Amino acid sequence: MKVLISDNLSKSGVEILEKAGLEVDVNTGLAPEELKAIIGEYDGLVIRSATKVTANILDAAHRLRVVGRAGIGLDNVDIPAASQRGIVVMNAPDGNATTAAEHAIAMMMALSRNIPRACSSMKAGKWEKKKFMGREVTGKVFGVIGMGRIGGIAVSRAQGLKMKTIAYDPHLPAEIAEKLGVELVSLLELAKRSDYISVHVPLTSETKNLVSSEFFENMKKDGMFVDCARGESVMRKHCMTHLLIIKSAAQPLMYLQTNPLTWKTARFSVWIISSVLPISGPRPVKPRKM
The missing domain is CATH 3.40.50.720 (NAD(P)-binding Rossmann-like Domain)
Structure with a gap:
């Protein structure tokens, strides 16, 4: 062969x-x-x-x-x-599932403690100790969009941090959700209730542009958004709009796919309130040795 x-x-x-x-x-x-x-x-x-x-x-x-x-x-x-x-x-469904889930949790923690912004401030030679106060995740609501392998692992990690877990996944049976200790809700309810939101869906015709402007409008004012799935599952134009309007703007953390986007209106002022990483972020050495 x-x-x-x-x-x-x-x-x-x-x-x-x-x-x-x-x-x-x-x-x-x-x-x-x-x-x-x-x-x-x-x-x-x-x-x-x-x-x-x-x-x-x-x-x-x-x-x-x-x-x-x-x-x-x-x-x-x-x-x-x-x-x-x-x-x-x-495919190799277990290849980097744990890695991607842990990466999402790491990004959530980084945003929660304002690590990207505080780091940038320090690199600029500043000492703004009081400006970047963080918050605890214990007791907060962790909402997952997509409860496949990666989403399920992310939920288990969040539960280990004593977070309440809810999820949107129209394909997950209620009895499985109950075993996983996660409450199934609609997409908009997830937006309204979650303190932290993490996207873990494959890119299909069903999930493309799944997260829309209406979703961001319904998020909590201090909610945080992490996308460790395919970037095309989020309507990025709307995400950028909400970032720049700053409805206290739900500090999203976005992924860029292989070809970086050109956000002419943003002029990368997005860095002030969030972090943008290349999709290579959740790829450690071990899973790549396949």
Whole structure:
């Protein structure tokens, strides 16, 4: 079986495939037309997030039997097109689930204690001890949007901090939610009740732009928002509007995807009240060695 790895993968990951008796080619940074030109030679394709496996690519994949995603998200794979062609699409759902959940908790704590702003102040040579007073998370309401593996781990971590947990997930059975100790609520109720909100949904047609202007309008004035999922699940234009209007503005913490946004009106004054990180934030070394 001949396998193509088209995105960066650790050496140990390549060795695992070779030890299994597979013939492995590593060819990264391919343009779509370049991938299409060679994909017909392979039985398997291993990707991360850079390679886009479109129907056009799959049309040329005459031998392809499996697409393996070394990670969780599958929004870069045309799954219906693959299924129509009898190609199995697999991911690694546990790959960085704990890491992403812990990263969200870390960001929540950083915002709660004003660490990003206080750090910037210190770097500017200031000593503003009273300006950046934080608050405790104990007893606060932690709202999760999306109760998959990552959301479930985030909830368990929040419960360990003695927080009350609520969640929005139309696909989670009530009996499972009860076992997890989380109360299921509507999206707007979650916005209204939560002191901290964390997004953990995959990018699908159902979740794209899920968090809208109405959501931000209903948040508590001192609520905090962390998005450790795909950035496209949040209507970022509306998020920026609410950041800059500052309805005491729910200090959101946003993620940028691979291509950074250009917020012309923001002029990065967003840094005054929040933190913006690249999506590589929740990726430690260990889960990447796949």
